[in-house]
Amino acid sequence: MEASSDREDHLKRATRNFVTAEEVARLAGVSRSAVSRTFTPGASVSADVRHRVQEAAKTLGYRVNRLARSLISDQSNLVGVVGANLSLPFMARQLDELSRALLRRGMQCLLLNAAEAEQGITPLIESILEFRVRAIVVMSGSPPSSIIDECVANGVRVILVNRQADDAEADTIISDDLGGARIAAERLLRAGCRRIGVVGSGARTPTQIRRRVAFADCIEEAGLEPVIWASGETTYETGVEAAKGLLTSHDLDGVFCVTDLLGLGFLDGARVTGRHIPDDLSVVGFDDIPQSAWASYRLTTVRQSMNDLTGSVLAAIEREMHGKGTALVHEVLPVELVERATVRPAI
Amino acid sequence: MEASSDREDHLKRATRNFVTAEEVARLAGVSRSAVSRTFTPGASVSADVRHRVQEAAKTLGYRVNRLARSLISDQSNLVGVVGANLSLPFMARQLDELSRALLRRGMQCLLLNAAEAEQGITPLIESILEFRVRAIVVMSGSPPSSIIDECVANGVRVILVNRQADDAEADTIISDDLGGARIAAERLLRAGCRRIGVVGSGARTPTQIRRRVAFADCIEEAGLEPVIWASGETTYETGVEAAKGLLTSHDLDGVFCVTDLLGLGFLDGARVTGRHIPDDLSVVGFDDIPQSAWASYRLTTVRQSMNDLTGSVLAAIEREMHGKGTALVHEVLPVELVERATVRPAI
DNA sequence: ATAAGCTTTGCACACGTGTGCAAAGCTTGC
DNA sequence: GCAAGCTTTGCACACGTGTGCAAAGCTTAT
Known part of the structure; x- marks a missing residue:
């Protein structure tokens, strides 16, 4: 991924004036290793030398x-973090919380934006490896098992968030999309909905597919035939279009949107067609982004705990550090329904 | 900011198996410097050696x-990036676009979340300097001129986004908050508003203060006395509270919210009090986050161009690289009004 | 065939820090 | 006062890569 600048560009010694330990040693009147020992916790150094070195350093x-x-x-x-769609509310929160948790634990976040990684995120991971990072957190994209195997072989842990890699030795921290889809399906059924749709985007991300398929399965188990929308990007605008498209051709009384962004767009689109939420049409989302609580929406949704997610990622990173061995972490994080105002009361 | 782990924790040689150039040289049957030259653009190396090294490396x-x-x-x-509130829509977009633009130019983003930097961001900048970064982009916080001077003295460029530092040699890329506030004031006055309020948060960020003061000045120039709200965090919820608080005690017919998040909250809060937008009350925001275009809001707002902002930051970083000298960049980026549906037509 | 000029390549040094080793110094017990 | 044991500290090496230097090899012109 590195720009192919010539050697004068990226290796020519920039004008740098950083002070070295050697200079500090000279001013403090000690050896360079005494300076190093002063800044190495647990190393043997006398109080007098420590004081002189610290003064000189200052x-x-x-x-x-x-x-x-x-x-x-x-x-x-450094911990490498690969993510795309970072301005979408859910991804933004995820990155926000992950980067602050890393800092809290004394690690730094090396962020590689996967927005333009149409050919896959392997080049990004290769770049990250060059920094000899402590671990790699993948929030977007599907790394092939070959690059994961290379990371592991080099002693670099890979943590996959809300995605999996078959036959690869990576940690996986996944929200219970299946359980969440079931919760949504059951809630709509309990509201008396019988003409049910599911709205996803055209994105073939693991989360999109998992939620849509799981929901459709639940509805079919209830003897009903779900109407499926699966095109466009994972945006508010797609939700608006889905509402207009679906509600024109179908007389739906219940809809599950696989993300809240789609759900909020769907609500706005449904209102334009004259539908009353939730009297005419119940809507459930997934994620519980902040906008879902806004007064104009008050979307009933399935929440995944951002604290749990971030905590699990950090636990996986620090597993070896904390003497817990190198066994992989596979966690499915529980979700819960957040009842607001877009689903009819249960019959 | 680094966690004070003992030396066994952070310096103990991790289980690492990275291949070195020495090993590649052995397999290829050449010297280690031949391997290095193979990966150094413009270095002299024969085609035969190059091929053998590349095969061995692979x-x-x-x-x-x-x-x-x-x-x-x-x-x-690496380019250090310091930011807080990264899950808020505007900051999320800024980081999203900046991190992808950096990658496009062959640089990597070292992200330090300033969420917990109550004592200032100086420790974060100190951490960043340890990585010998190419530049530092400050999106949040107010670095004292002492740390900026230290960066510059060491040959590290500092770019301040939407903030300034007096007497410090840093680039500044700022949106025209003053011009934008004036545009908002003029629009409300042209709509016939005469009982006007300005809603900001309690956050003492440069942007908050600049916009609030500039707007209040414009209203006073028109011979009116603005009602000011300046408490709470810069969130949607504060906007809701501001609407309830202001509209209970004042009969306002026009309001400027210094961010869109506050504006969207204000709209929802105003509707709860029975006000009709824009017939009873006109509202203007600032930023033009994606949610402002949503059908439930359609907020009239002042837009700042994210492309311009990111482009200017990258230009400042690459100034020296592109042989344009080391002179500082000071740019005020233009803004424009985006008319939607929350302000009455001009009289 | 030979000389001049150019290209290729290995050696050794440098970059800044951490640390094993051993010498020097200090402290304590007899 | 001396020996044993401990602490402190400087030296030199290592970490992996880039490159100046000079030797070796190749090419071209005479």
């Missing part, structure tokens, strides 16, 4: 070179 | 060590 503005420091262990304190 | 799964490579120039290809 005077000169010394900042340790993480590049050099990490060279020794062949590992930086 | 066979062994060689990934260059960016830590070692960057040690030589004392500069990595």
